[in-house]
Amino acid sequence: MSKILVSEQRNYMVKTVAEAKEISTVFLSSEGINDVEFGLPEIDDRYDIWRVPLLSSNNTLLGHVIINAKNGEIDKKKTTKKEVIDSRLIFSGQKEEKKVKSKKGKYPISPLPNMILKGDSREVLDTLPEESVDLIFTSPPYYNARTEYSDYATYEEYLEVIREVIRKSAKVLVEGRFFVMNVSPVLIPRASRSEASKRIAVPFDMHRLFIEEGFEFVDDIIWQKPEGAGWASGRGRRFAADRNPLQYKPVPVTENILVYRKKSDKLIDWFIRRHPNQELVQESKVGDDYEKTNIWYISPARDKRHRAIFPKELARRVIQYYSFKNDVVLDPFGGIGTTGKAAADLERRFVLIEKEEEYVEATVNDLRQLYFDIFDDIEIRR
Numbered sequence: 001m002s003k004i005l006v007s008e009q010r011n012y013m014v015k016t017v018a019e020a021k022e023i024s025t026v027f028l029s030s031e032g033i034n035d036v037e038f039g040l041p042e043i044d045d046r047y048d049i050w051r052v053p054l055l056s057s058n059n060t061l062l063g064h065v066i067i068n069a070k071n072g073e074i075d076k077k078k079t080t081k082k083e084v085i086d087s088r089l090i091f092s093g094q095k096e097e098k099k100v101k102s103k104k105g106k107y108p109i110s111p112l113p114n115m116i117l118k119g120d121s122r123e124v125l126d127t128l129p130e131e132s133v134d135l136i137f138t139s140p141p142y143y144n145a146r147t148e149y150s151d152y153a154t155y156e157e158y159l160e161v162i163r164e165v166i167r168k169s170a171k172v173l174v175e176g177r178f179f180v181m182n183v184s185p186v187l188i189p190r191a192s193r194s195e196a197s198k199r200i201a202v203p204f205d206m207h208r209l210f211i212e213e214g215f216e217f218v219d220d221i222i223w224q225k226p227e228g229a230g231w232a233s234g235r236g237r238r239f240a241a242d243r244n245p246l247q248y249k250p251v252p253v254t255e256n257i258l259v260y261r262k263k264s265d266k267l268i269d270w271f272i273r274r275h276p277n278q279e280l281v282q283e284s285k286v287g288d289d290y291e292k293t294n295i296w297y298i299s300p301a302r303d304k305r306h307r308a309i310f311p312k313e314l315a316r317r318v319i320q321y322y323s324f325k326n327d328v329v330l331d332p333f334g335g336i337g338t339t340g341k342a343a344a345d346l347e348r349r350f351v352l353i354e355k356e357e358e359y360v361e362a363t364v365n366d367l368r369q370l371y372f373d374i375f376d377d378i379e380i381r382r
């Protein structure tokens with residue numbers, strides 16, 4: 001009753017649940033989607049929309065039709081795409097997967113919704129279907145050599161944890177798609193005046209892990225920060241004062257963005273030409289102001305809730321260059337959800353995994369406040 005009142009009060013053109021279902025039925029049949037049932041349509045008066053849930057016969061949520069309540073038009077951008085509904089129908093067991101004869105195989109469309117998953121990636125990744133994400137972008141936890149501050153007894157143990165996450169991520173990544181990692185050498189401060197500080201070349205060790213876990217190397221992009229960003233490390237101060245050769249140490253103002261591709265006999269071109277929604281491929285084209293070289297100049301980001309975030313601009317570039325709209329982007333070390341926010345900005349889906357409750361909480365809060373139009377459809381497991 002109250003829903004009808006809202007639509008009356010607001011003078012919506014689409015006033016009743018029955019009307020919302022009728023509009024959805026016409027739209028779905030024009031799209032060739034026939035095997036779905038409706039959940040209860042609801043008005044969201046913050047956006048003046050009707051949200052009509054689509055269910056499989058065994059009550060799995062397949063997505064939503066979004067109707068502009070004022071004029072009765074379908075909001076195609078926000079409505080779940082046909083290929084995603086089809087993929088979820090297959091995943092829910094209602095529809096049989098068509099056997100595609102071509103040896104090149106079927107185009108993978110992920111059934112996953114937006115997700116925030118609390119837990120250790122080494123366990124949570126096992127709960128996702130194989131080949132269900134289209135891009136991985138992440139920045140691994142920082143290796144801290146001081147064991148009293150560290151989750152890892154040794155550097156080798158740290159690398160083994162990352163290896164396991166790379167291996168399990170590879171399983172859920174579609175063959176032939178990209179895994180991009182932001183990582184940089186770490187500085188180990190000297191323990192006493194008689195010892196020297198050391199640097200560990202973490203990116204080179206990561207490279208070995210990627211190759212051993214079935215990826216091929218694609219690119220090494222340098223993220224360059226403004227000069228001031230590096231002086232806090234303390235590196236180079238001694239040389240700046242004394243200018244003795246051999247003591248030279250440049251101030252680090254870069255981080256590495258390593259780009260790998262999961263091995264496949266499919267060419268990149270296959271993913272573009274065989275995409276079932278060519279409209280989306282067109283809409284995903286990158287504008288003229290793209291980065292022409294492998295040096296990307298971006299200011300670092302700060303957030304008092306997390307010490308080691310990357311800037312959303314970095315995630316935006318990676319996502320734009322290595323995925324299509326509606327693809328699923330995974331971050332197995334989600335932090336406060338920067339990858340998810342950039343993915344949502346760019347109309348991609350996201351899966352974030354983070355083990356610390358405080359960061360999951362920060363992610364959920366940000367998405368609730370700033371991304372309220374998609375928030376209700378995010379699957380949150382904690």
Ligand SMILES: C[S@@+](CC[C@H](N)C(=O)[O-])C[C@H]1O[C@@H](n2cnc3c(N)ncnc32)[C@H](O)[C@@H]1O
Nearest residue numbers: 120121141308309310333335336337338354355
């Ligand atoms: C460098 S931060 C990522 C920050 C993120 N890029 C952002 O912008 O918010 C790495 C994150 O990985 C989380 N983490 C470390 N080990 C993990 C594991 N095994 N599984 C899930 N999350 C983990 C840490 O709690 C930390 O928040």
